[in-house]
Amino acid sequence: MNEIRWHGRGGQGAKTASQILAQINLREGKFVQSFPEFGPERSGAPMRAYNRISDEEIRVHSAVYSPDIAVVVDETLLEAERPWEGLKEGGTLVVNTSCSAKEIRGRTGYGGRIVALDADRIARAAGTGFANIPMLGAVAAVLGTPWELVEEEVRETMGERISRDMLTKNIAALRTAYETAKGASDG
Amino acid sequence: MRKVMTGHKAVAEAMRQIEPDVVAVYPITPQSEIAEYYAQYVHDGVVHSELVPVESEHSAMSACVGAAAAGARVMTATSSQGLALMVEVLYIAAGMRLPIVMALANRSLSAPINIHCDHADAYLARDAGAFQIFCESAQEAYDYTLIAQRIAEHDKVRIPGIVNLDGFTLTHTSQVVEPLEDEAAKKFVGPLKALYPLLDVDHPVSAGTFAMPDYYFELKRAQAAAIEEVANVFLKVQQDYASLAGRRYAGFIEPYRMDDAERAVVVMGSTAGTAKVAVDGLRKKGEKVGVLKVWLYRPFPYAEVAQALATVQAAAILDRAFSFGAMGALYSDVAAALAHSERRPTLANYIYGLGGRDVTVDQILQAFAELKEARPETRLRYLGLRE
Numbered sequence: 001m002n003e004i005r006w007h008g009r010g011g012q013g014a015k016t017a018s019q020i021l022a023q024i025n026l027r028e029g030k031f032v033q034s035f036p037e038f039g040p041e042r043s044g045a046p047m048r049a050y051n052r053i054s055d056e057e058i059r060v061h062s063a064v065y066s067p068d069i070a071v072v073v074d075e076t077l078l079e080a081e082r083p084w085e086g087l088k089e090g091g092t093l094v095v096n097t098s099c100s101a102k103e104i105r106g107r108t109g110y111g112g113r114i115v116a117l118d119a120d121r122i123a124r125a126a127g128t129g130f131a132n133i134p135m136l137g138a139v140a141a142v143l144g145t146p147w148e149l150v151e152e153e154v155r156e157t158m159g160e161r162i163s164r165d166m167l168t169k170n171i172a173a174l175r176t177a178y179e180t181a182k183g184a185s186d187g
Numbered sequence: 188m189r190k191v192m193t194g195h196k197a198v199a200e201a202m203r204q205i206e207p208d209v210v211a212v213y214p215i216t217p218q219s220e221i222a223e224y225y226a227q228y229v230h231d232g233v234v235h236s237e238l239v240p241v242e243s244e245h246s247a248m249s250a251c252v253g254a255a256a257a258g259a260r261v262m263t264a265t266s267s268q269g270l271a272l273m274v275e276v277l278y279i280a281a282g283m284r285l286p287i288v289m290a291l292a293n294r295s296l297s298a299p300i301n302i303h304c305d306h307a308d309a310y311l312a313r314d315a316g317a318f319q320i321f322c323e324s325a326q327e328a329y330d331y332t333l334i335a336q337r338i339a340e341h342d343k344v345r346i347p348g349i350v351n352l353d354g355f356t357l358t359h360t361s362q363v364v365e366p367l368e369d370e371a372a373k374k375f376v377g378p379l380k381a382l383y384p385l386l387d388v389d390h391p392v393s394a395g396t397f398a399m400p401d402y403y404f405e406l407k408r409a410q411a412a413a414i415e416e417v418a419n420v421f422l423k424v425q426q427d428y429a430s431l432a433g434r435r436y437a438g439f440i441e442p443y444r445m446d447d448a449e450r451a452v453v454v455m456g457s458t459a460g461t462a463k464v465a466v467d468g469l470r471k472k473g474e475k476v477g478v479l480k481v482w483l484y485r486p487f488p489y490a491e492v493a494q495a496l497a498t499v500q501a502a503a504i505l506d507r508a509f510s511f512g513a514m515g516a517l518y519s520d521v522a523a524a525l526a527h528s529e530r531r532p533t534l535a536n537y538i539y540g541l542g543g544r545d546v547t548v549d550q551i552l553q554a555f556a557e558l559k560e561a562r563p564e565t566r567l568r569y570l571g572l573r574e
Contacts, residue, residue, distance in 0.1 A: 026189065
């Protein structure tokens with residue numbers, strides 16, 4: 001079973017990314033859970049969301065304390081939330097940052113694998129402005145999910161909610177982040 | 188087809204397929220999304236239900252009583268304080284023998300105010316005369332909503348039914364659910380056969396009548412017989428559903444790795460799943476442990492619980508609410524079930540998970556570890572509490 005913990009701020013779309021990821025994993029034939037940290041939802045306040053992905057039925061219903069992947073959607077939470085804490089041995093810290101993985105290692109002291117990508121810049125370049133979709137692409141790449149499934153699901157889910165133009169831009173951001181994370185060297 | 192959906196959506200989907208004539212509902216966290224989904228279905232013309240957006244839960248249940256007495260198929264949903272406000276009228280619904288099915292998104296009761304999960308609301312309605320089912324997953328919440336509708340509307344039952352699903356833990360968690368096709372679900376539930384409907388003006392009846400000491404007792408005895416009858420109907424309907432949907436549902440309780448278990452936890456709701464994970468871990472280490480999950484809480488399956496625990500040496504009964512001034516409510520039922528058994532385990536009673544306190548595998552492991560030293564006692568123990 002893979003467990004993922006997302007760290008973001010209310011309004012950044014970490015919960016949405018977590019839900020889309022669950023649907024992507026379902027396409028792979030997996031059992032999934034996706035849930036936010038239950039509590040008051042306030043724009044800008046630190047929040048967490050969780051995923052579980054498994055080949056077998058998922059029965060546990062607690063929060064995730066020892067994730068395989070910790071995802072930092074908002075870099076300002078890096079020091080405040082210490083999101084690498086509890087990561088399983090062999091786990092991965094995925095950070096939205098303009099710093100290199102090496103610099104993140106210096107700031108956190110985390111000894112495991114670090115994937116650093118500038119999801120904000122990717123989102124701006126693509127014209128979407130939201131880092132959650134590129135971060136979703138990065139996490140899917142870290143999980144080794146085939147690109148076709150990622151694209152299919154995002155097209156289907158987001159296609160219902162946004163314009164065709166905005167969808168194309170989001171797919172571009174998703175793809176860039178997916179490829180960046182796939183080829184990321186560990187700092 | 189397997190889909191990812193929240194517990195809310197799973198319940199709303201079952202309601203859409205049942206398509207009651209009337210849904211009277213008032214929003215309250217963590218139930219609100221069920222009402223919102225259903226309102227959307229009504230707005231979109233997906234269902235032809237009369238949605239009554241009442242001004243309180245007291246009114247919601249009152250509207251349900253009126254509509255059900257008139258001969259309509261009726262559903263509602265609530266949580267916590269909403270149920271507290273409904274309870275007065277829920278007793279009336281049961282006494283009038285009205286088959287109103289409701290989802291209860293389990294949430295703690297105030298004060299202090301808290302929107303998160305425990306079972307205080309379900310326990311509050313315990314003696315109202317509704318049958319109660321507890322669900323482990325969103326899949327079960329979907330399945331048992333359909334099953335409850337059939338049970339409630341059975342000729343020999345005709346009482347309200349409550350389908351419990353843990354607030355947030357099930358309602359707000361997206362998980363894999365495999366619903367039935369619409370046609371299969373509709374066929375399974377079947378049409379409502381209205382009994383003595385008030386709107387049948389050719390056959391006028393009185394409903395909600397006065398009963399003095401000369402008849403009240405007998406009428407209440409008849410109501411007791413009706414909820415006892417749920418047990419028979421439950422098994423039949425559950426079996427029908429299991430073969431239709433391909434689920435392994437069989438009985439009022441679900442024993443998990445209980446065959447040679449020396450220690451067991453008895454539990455209701457989503458924690459049963461977490462307990463199964465704890466049991467799998469301990470079994471790998473060679474420990475003989477199991478879980479007894481209670482699906483049907485009211486009427487309580489005394490004989491089945493006693494039998495399932497007969498060969499166990501020690502059992503922890505997990506209550507997700509206080510019954511202030513007494514042992515936990517589930518514990519009291521299990522103890523009563525075992526009162527006449529020659530072979531019975533030493534019992535421990537744990538209060539856990541109040542107000543949404545996260546329930547972890549480690550907490551269940553703690554209960555199993557403490558059961559090794561179980562001694563006869565009448566006191567409450569706690570899981571996940573800072574003292």
